[in-house]
Amino acid sequence: MSTSASATERRGIPAASFVEDVQTYLSQLNLDVNSALAFLQERLQQYRVVEMKLLAQQRDLQHLFLAMGNLTIIFLLIKQQAKIPDIEKCLDVVATLQAKKGTGEAIIADFEVSEGIYSRACVEDADSVCLWLGANVMLEYSCEEATVLLQKNLENAKASLEVLVADLQFLRDQVTITQVTIARVYNWDVHQRRLRQAVAATSES
Amino acid sequence: MQQSGSSGSEVEVTWEDQQNINKFGRLNNRLHDLDDEIKIAKETNESLEDASNELILTDEEIVRFQIGEVFAHVPKEEVESRIEEMKEVTSKNLEKLEEEKESIVAQMAELKKILYGKFKDSINLEED
Numbered sequence: 001m002s003t004s005a006s007a008t009e010r011r012g013i014p015a016a017s018f019v020e021d022v023q024t025y026l027s028q029l030n031l032d033v034n035s036a037l038a039f040l041q042e043r044l045q046q047y048r049v050v051e052m053k054l055l056a057q058q059r060d061l062q063h064l065f066l067a068m069g070n071l072t073i074i075f076l077l078i079k080q081q082a083k084i085p086d087i088e089k090c091l092d093v094v095a096t097l098q099a100k101k102g103t104g105e106a107i108i109a110d111f112e113v114s115e116g117i118y119s120r121a122c123v124e125d126a127d128s129v130c131l132w133l134g135a136n137v138m139l140e141y142s143c144e145e146a147t148v149l150l151q152k153n154l155e156n157a158k159a160s161l162e163v164l165v166a167d168l169q170f171l172r173d174q175v176t177i178t179q180v181t182i183a184r185v186y187n188w189d190v191h192q193r194r195l196r197q198a199v200a201a202t203s204e205s
Numbered sequence: 206m207q208q209s210g211s212s213g214s215e216v217e218v219t220w221e222d223q224q225n226i227n228k229f230g231r232l233n234n235r236l237h238d239l240d241d242e243i244k245i246a247k248e249t250n251e252s253l254e255d256a257s258n259e260l261i262l263t264d265e266e267i268v269r270f271q272i273g274e275v276f277a278h279v280p281k282e283e284v285e286s287r288i289e290e291m292k293e294v295t296s297k298n299l300e301k302l303e304e305e306k307e308s309i310v311a312q313m314a315e316l317k318k319i320l321y322g323k324f325k326d327s328i329n330l331e332e333d
Binding site for chain 2: 018019020021089090092093096107108109110111112118121168169172173175176177180184
């Protein structure tokens with residue numbers, strides 16, 4: 001697990017410093033209790049904003065709906081930012097094409113022309129596939145090259161996902177530390193007030 | 206999960222405690238994600254079951270099997286074996302997820318013991 005007591009930030013996210021002693025912390029910051037609490041609350045808000053953003057990105061990569069892109073056996077369309085399940089589907093199609101190549105039979109497939117309208121295609125011998133690379137560019141590849149390219153994209157997407165997950169964990173930790181610090185500063189303040197009241201009470205009696 | 210302090214308590218929070226609290230939070234998040242993934246895996250399993258049942262009932266020789274975004278005409282036997290494969294993959298996946306969930310629940314129980322031991326009422330580790 002993370003041992004980053006000394007990490008001051010990660011990919012632009014500031015780390016929340018752990019507070020050993022509230023008294024020292026407050027004098028170091030040179031803030032009174034209320035300002036310190038306000039500062040910590042603001043930090044918390046910033047963390048939450050970043051968290052929302054990262055969660056959205058993660059959801060994109062893990063997106064499981066089957067209605068992305070338009071794939072036909074002849075043209076394989078993948079967007080460069082394609083989601084992991086989509087890349088896996090493309091790999092599946094290429095693999096099927098390669099398998100059928102050996103047998104020499106034609107593949108008949110129904111594909112969607114437009115919503116609710118399907119058409120039949122007959123693919124005789126699949127030597128090459130066309131991959132949509134984004135930015136209105138489509139390149140023709142042999143089946144093997146296509147497999148290699150798709151594998152690479154899949155690995156990149158999975159790596160990005162991992163980095164994202166690590167970012168989110170880091171963020172979560174900082175949020176937790178900040179929440180605990182807020183609670184401790186607040187408690188310390190209450191304790192101080194109690195002490196002052198007790199002192200005032202005894203000096204009056 | 207909230208950390209709410211009771212007023213006036215003076216139990217100090219050490220870096221080790223903070224790390225335990227952080228770990229609990231991380232495990233809690235992972236637990237929620239796992240629950241969602243398990244739900245999806247179970248649904249996929251059910252769909253595959255339904256699909257293979259439908260297959261048995263149908264009397265057509267050629268079945269339209271979805272590969273990617275298109276439906277390829279595939280002979281019935283091949284579809285059967287493909288569905289069997291997919292079912293195996295999903296059940297293995299489901300097993301792995303359930304195992305991970307068990308381990309996380311155990312770790313969280315451990316941490317709860319430690320943290321409640323030190324902080325008693327000053328900390329709240331329950332789901333709201």
